[in-house]
Amino acid sequence: MINYNQLNFWEKKLGNRIVYMDNNATTPLHPEVKKKMHEAMEFYGNPSSLHSFGRRSRHYIDESRETIANFIGADADEIIFVGSGSEANNTVLGSVTCQSRTCDTPTIGSQIITTRIEHPCILETAKCLCDKDATTTAYLDVDSEGKIKMDQLKTLLNENCRLVSVMMANNEIGTFQDIKTIAAITHEAGALFHTDAIQAVGKVPINVKELEVDFLSLSAHKIYGPKGIGAIYVRKGINFCPLIIGGHQESGRRAGTENTLGIIGLAKAIEMRTLEMDEEANRLRGLKKMLREGIEKNIPDVRFIGHPTDSIPGTLNVSFEGAEGEALLLYLDLEGIAISTGSACASGSLDPSHVIMATGVDVEFAHGSLRISMGRDNTQEEVEYVIKELTNVVERVRSMSTAYNK
Numbered sequence: 001m002i003n004y005n006q007l008n009f010w011e012k013k014l015g016n017r018i019v020y021m022d023n024n025a026t027t028p029l030h031p032e033v034k035k036k037m038h039e040a041m042e043f044y045g046n047p048s049s050l051h052s053f054g055r056r057s058r059h060y061i062d063e064s065r066e067t068i069a070n071f072i073g074a075d076a077d078e079i080i081f082v083g084s085g086s087e088a089n090n091t092v093l094g095s096v097t098c099q100s101r102t103c104d105t106p107t108i109g110s111q112i113i114t115t116r117i118e119h120p121c122i123l124e125t126a127k128c129l130c131d132k133d134a135t136t137t138a139y140l141d142v143d144s145e146g147k148i149k150m151d152q153l154k155t156l157l158n159e160n161c162r163l164v165s166v167m168m169a170n171n172e173i174g175t176f177q178d179i180k181t182i183a184a185i186t187h188e189a190g191a192l193f194h195t196d197a198i199q200a201v202g203k204v205p206i207n208v209k210e211l212e213v214d215f216l217s218l219s220a221h222k223i224y225g226p227k228g229i230g231a232i233y234v235r236k237g238i239n240f241c242p243l244i245i246g247g248h249q250e251s252g253r254r255a256g257t258e259n260t261l262g263i264i265g266l267a268k269a270i271e272m273r274t275l276e277m278d279e280e281a282n283r284l285r286g287l288k289k290m291l292r293e294g295i296e297k298n299i300p301d302v303r304f305i306g307h308p309t310d311s312i313p314g315t316l317n318v319s320f321e322g323a324e325g326e327a328l329l330l331y332l333d334l335e336g337i338a339i340s341t342g343s344a345c346a347s348g349s350l351d352p353s354h355v356i357m358a359t360g361v362d363v364e365f366a367h368g369s370l371r372i373s374m375g376r377d378n379t380q381e382e383v384e385y386v387i388k389e390l391t392n393v394v395e396r397v398r399s400m401s402t403a404y405n406k
Helices: 008-014 029-041 050-070 086-094 120-131 150-156 179-190 259-297 324-332 352-357 363-367 382-398
Strands: 080-081 111-115 136-140 161-165 192-196 213-218 230-234 301-307 315-320 369-373
Touching: 029 259, 050 080, 050 213, 050 259, 080 192, 086 120, 086 161, 086 192, 086 213, 086 230, 111 120, 111 363, 120 136, 136 150, 150 179, 179 192, 259 301, 259 315, 315 382, 324 369, 324 382, 352 363, 363 369
Parallel strands: 111 136, 111 161, 161 192, 192 213
Antiparallel strands: 080 230, 213 230, 301 315, 315 369
């Protein structure tokens, strides 16, 4: 259980009972990552410098790159460090559609195909590129469980398509896509394939060579690493245009002095995933089953959204008829329970989730959806507490609602 003893506000308000179940938004630093980063704070040399301080930083970056590459079945020179998962996704979409005469990316094809349930950093980037007349975008629909429709993909693919981008695991409903099949269909049509694997890396085994993807995005803070660091896998032989230019760093593919501390933290988080991932995934599946069954037993008129089995082990999206998600979230927060109504990156919006709406859920149900995403610190006792308090909170919110009369 996470300890917030230093926060007097929480002590007084909640009596030390804190349950954090918003791990798809971000995760706490793993103790071993925190320890490693504390040690690495001494490595302040610029990794581009030739003196001993710089060489030491360069050594740890190279070592970290090797660790991350091995974890996903890549070669070290296929890994590019960036500042976040959002930067990784922006970089890939911008790279393959770049029309600069100085860029060595291919000029054939200008269409991007993506899905209606992607993270905003994919959807907004695609829209921006369209507004600049750099490309056109086609969108894949999903079924009620969040799976894309393969026949529609085959129909949309043509000689003008340059890139297909499909997330491996959805951040709101947890559904996995069949990335290997999607990549094969994409390549058969002559296009490149990218997957946003930010919610999947470190939660399930991934091998980029087996999946045959051209690009893959990942981020540290979703797997108990630090914020402000991510990486892109770029398959060897793929022409690449950097998003940030003006420096030779990352073999000329991402300008700016490398975040040595963040890179070391990412590598340590990956190392700990290697040791803990399989056991943790099995444990979280058990907790999710317990949570789902507890909600079904105690709360009427609920709807679970996302694939029931082919999904992130600790992620459960559930909607409550006649109860606003924001109201549920705030009441649960008062009981020391931290969850989400959807993507943390879109939490400022009052519109229903585009992901939930894409699955065909009614607007009323979409407004009442909660995302519960468990992680390595969560326990069976916490799940029992969440079921109890969620039951009370839903009943309280529904009693004040004119939309629920059952």
